[in-house]
Amino acid sequence: MVCNPLDLAYRYQDVRTPFAGRSVHREAADPTVVFFRGRYFMFASMTRGFWYSDDLVEWTLQPSERIPAIDYAPDVREVDGALLFTASRRTNGRFFRSVDPLADDFEEVAPSDIAFWDPDTFQDDDGRLYLYWGCSHKEPIQGVELDRATLQRIGEPVPLIAADTETRGWERTGDDYVPVVRRGLMGKVMDAYIGDAPFIEGAYMTRVGDRYHLQYAGPGTQFNTYADGAYVGDRPLGPFVYDPHSPFSSKPGGFITGAGHGSTFQDRHGNWWHVATMRVSVNADFERRIGLFPAGFDDDGVLFCNQNFADYPMQVPDRAFDPWTEASPGWMLLSHRAVAIASSSADGHDPALATDESVRTWWVAGTDRPGEWLQLDLGAEATVHALQVNLADHGLASRAPKRRDLAKATFGKRAVFPDPQPTEVRLELSLDGVEWAVVHDTIGTHEDAPHAFVVLPEARRARYIRVTAGAMPFGGAFAVSGLRVFGLADLPLPGAADVRGERRDPRTASLRWDAVPGVVGYNVRYGLSPDKLYHSWLVYDRTDLEVGSLNAGHPYWFAVDSFNGAGVTPGAAVCLH
The missing domain is CATH 2.60.40.10 (Immunoglobulins)
Known part of the structure; x- marks a missing residue:
């Protein structure tokens, strides 16, 4: 069982820009997942390593200093029996190879003769190797064949995908597709730089039968409308035809939004999944998380994702399953607008912000001392199956030590903190608000779980929920963007809505x-x-x-x-x- 955003030990970033100053926040985005030698490996931007899993549920962070930490949008594919890694950088790309990633045996095997951004390599059934790339508001996504031995291009790049906002509404920039109104000096710079043009980026190729599905992202990672669309062709370099069912991955509403720039892969049972970028974008535009969604290809060959209730609990069966009928356990949200009280609150961050179903707003305790707490009243007894504690990064730039290993980024400089940070919490349930039962406790463990998802071994009746803080990242205040409770209420089903x-x-x-x-x-x-x-x-x-x-x-x-x-x-x- 999982619940988006995935509970991963997202690495903290130290970001310095001339316009916005310093920000310290978690980030991971642009994920690629590959099933390799019996395990799943997930590579994401700004992770200083990668995650691996046996079941798509429990993920372990594997640090690595052998692959570049600051190069964006890492792409990893199995090529000729090994993992081939590459990522975006300010100059020509580089390729790394590994046959045993858990031994951190990545070795640089070749420089690229192409300066690419948002790359994707793809080895076809006949062994031929291709590279797709592009991340621009002006240039199209391109593709070219690579020499398998040298990894240099064969022939000239072919333009494949460009924006068409006149006919594709989802490619338009702005939250809810409303044009952005930028302000200040940075706003003037961005208006002059891109205006309202979308970024077309994040290419990813999937072959199913004789059809090639070239996927891409738009319009921008900081919007709730960030999504993935697709073109379809019968050859690796096209010609391709736009799939009018696009975007196939899109999550503009709910607790956490966005579902763009990802990868589509099969698990050990043949089930299809799509993993993608979800946005927070409060401390910085690139403050992002990762979401996992059941996917597939229907009888007409149309690529889809099941993103109904896509930030509610989701089953990950250890077998082949139907992504539409077997993904949800049927648990509903019980905590929306629940009455919330707290031990203390910072100005402008009252307890109600932990139950408004938005990852972009949060309650903050009035002090940074362990023991601060947040409590919900569901209004009536209910059957509780699971809880999710989503922590926010609040005011950490004044607390986190300054990194000295800063590297140049698109705007300014940045570094990735190499070590995990504690997110210690205790969860308790009660029927009457007087007698409490502990159902989860990581205080004293130094566990790093910023989006802790706790499935109870057995369902419990409860009306009140309380979460108490232990140690927090960089000694900061307890900040909760969502204390979410899932289960079933003692209510009749609602009536139907007529649209x-x-x-x-x-x-x-x-x-x-x-x-x-x-x-x-x-x-x-x-x-x-x-x-x-x-x-x-x-x-x-x-x-x-x-x-x-x-x-x-x-x-x-x-x-x-x-x-x-x-x-x-x-x-x-x-x-x-």
């Missing part, structure tokens, strides 16, 4: 529905046919939505599912031309 709306323009649909009594929220599903509602948008505290991600020239079907602590009531789909 209505219109196409405001070829790329945008305006939806609205009447409020359903007793709901927690709504899951808006949509797609190109009633049997392919592959997109979803989780919303709370509202009964309308502007969906700006549509592809012009296609009718779309929309359904609004209502949900509460007892479960989900599907809505009927309507078509908007």
